Amino acid sequence: MIEVIKTCWSPGTKGTQGALRRQIELCNQLGLFCTAATTPYQLFYYFYDFAAYRGVFLFNLVFITVYLSVLPLNHLRWHTTASTTLVLNSCIQLFVVTFFIGTGAGVSLFYFTFAFVIIFLYQNLRRRTYVALLAAIGLLYLMAQFLFPAEAARTPVPSPWLEAMYAGSVAGVLTLSGVLLHLFHRAIDRAEKELTFNNRYLEDLSNTDPLTGLGNRRALGEALNREWARLARQSGVLTTVMCDVDHFKRFNDHHGHDGGDRCLQQIADVLRGMLSQPPALAVRYGGEEFALVLPGTDAQQARILCERLRSAIERLRIPNRGMGEHAVVTVSIGVASTEHADLRPHTDDSKRLLKRADEALYQAKANGRNQVVYLSYQGLAKQA
Known part of the structure; x- marks a missing residue:
């Protein structure tokens, strides 16, 4: 079962090693996670009152399609395009969904998670670029908070569903943050093991005669x-x-x-x-x-x-x-x-x-x- 799950986020990883492999895996994992996180909201919109929530439902279908497109993009070796597509799609989705249902559902809280997702998705990101991206995400969050308060929602979510959505959003943010921290810890452990292995290999190489395989x-x-x-x-x-x-x-x-x-x-x-x-x-x-x-x-x-x-x-x-x-x-x-x-x-x-x-x-x-x-x-x- 675990191997089947790993296969789901493996597109584009074949033939890659080290940091690039981890970046591709994370990009695929986030695409699948965002799809899974959007699905419960979609079920609510569809079964509770599809006519009222038609707009946000259809927009989310587009967003889910874009999330899933990340996997074939990575499979085609368009890794930077896949990462950029993932980040842009996430930021736009959070803004659009908040526009429809307001801030009361807590969807905009995911901005905090995606603020540090960026550093995992891009290799050798300059400090100024990272700060600029953080500022842009922070600005989107503030705009969503001030422009789309709960009382001004286009298609408000009634209680107690609103509270349930907020709890689900908080749980999703905490889950994603925990997963990212776990992946970060695993990445550090893997990098240390790779470094130890490479150092040992280089040491063995420097102490070995290439013709006979004996020491030198x-x-x-x-x-x-x-x-x-x-x-x-x-x-x-x-x-x-x-x-x-x-x-x-x-x-x-x-x-x-x-x-x-x-x-x-x-x-x-x-x-x-x-x-x-x-x-x-x-x-x-x-x-x-x-x-x-x-x-x-x-x-x-x-x-x-x-x-x-x-x-x-x-x-x-x-x-x-x-x-x-x-x-x-x-x-x-x-x-x-x-x-x-x-x-x-x-x-x-x-x-x-x-x-x-x-x-x-x-x-x-x-x-x-x-x-x-x-x-x-x-x-x-x-x-x-």
């Missing part, structure tokens, strides 16, 4: 600093890993950059599969280099993990014909780790730990590649 150097720096600060506060161990694709330049020369990109993506998939649980992090450090941050992983665990990683990449059997007919892509890996006890007070040496892993990687490549070399951070700390 920025994400590496943030993670390393965060884990180093945690290690400085409490006991634990932190390991960093540097990984380099062996002879990747020759691979690119023979297989082309597209082939090189596919190769890096396959290696990234292996890394992602082995580090599925945060806070462990795999990033593309640059070119054919990858880096890992492994909180809570000691030297022995890291060496086992990296050996599995090296073996898994070799088992991909990605041909590297730049190195020979039967050569496959392999990686060299350098590992370095440190414990809470190794840290010097009040220092931030997280980059030195990564540098130590890079030194281990250099040794792995110097020793013939396709192997894992481990160096402890403690040795570097003693050198410093």
Whole structure:
């Protein structure tokens, strides 16, 4: 049932997002609300004394038609025309109906609601324009009050129907005001959610390597600093890993950059599969280099993990014909780790730990590649 109701005010919303979508929905909702609010008055005019109220009845039929035309106007993407039609039709209707039945029925009270409906219906409305529209609506209300008092009504409404109409008008004004406030609150909540989502998306985008989908150097720096600060506060161990694709330049020369990109993506998939649980992090450090941050992983665990990683990449059997007919892509890996006890007070040496892993990687490549070399951070700390 709710979905059916939503469909009634959906014309023109397809393909639109954000504030424009909310503006179109509100315009359609108000068109339907004004139609519904006019209907009880029409029933009274028709059944009570149609001959006496023929004029106001026929005028209201025109106004209802115009209200309903807002939906096809929005469907045709004439959003500004729809909003303007809605506001003008409402203001004119209130004035004309008050002319016929006087101010005693309270119809002119709806001017107060439409005074702030405007700001919802128009995007980027200038302050001067809004003030001018408010002044115009206020002037219409005052004119209706002074020109069409209850005792001078053309077709007066007898008691107790007059009092019932006034109560209905007050209820309608309060209902519409409450609905608008609710919609305004929902719009703010939705806008905040959209902003939070967009900010999160942009943050993820700025920390992600577009080729592999892994983190980038920025994400590496943030993670390393965060884990180093945690290690400085409490006991634990932190390991960093540097990984380099062996002879990747020759691979690119023979297989082309597209082939090189596919190769890096396959290696990234292996890394992602082995580090599925945060806070462990795999990033593309640059070119054919990858880096890992492994909180809570000691030297022995890291060496086992990296050996599995090296073996898994070799088992991909990605041909590297730049190195020979039967050569496959392999990686060299350098590992370095440190414990809470190794840290010097009040220092931030997280980059030195990564540098130590890079030194281990250099040794792995110097020793013939396709192997894992481990160096402890403690040795570097003693050198410093």
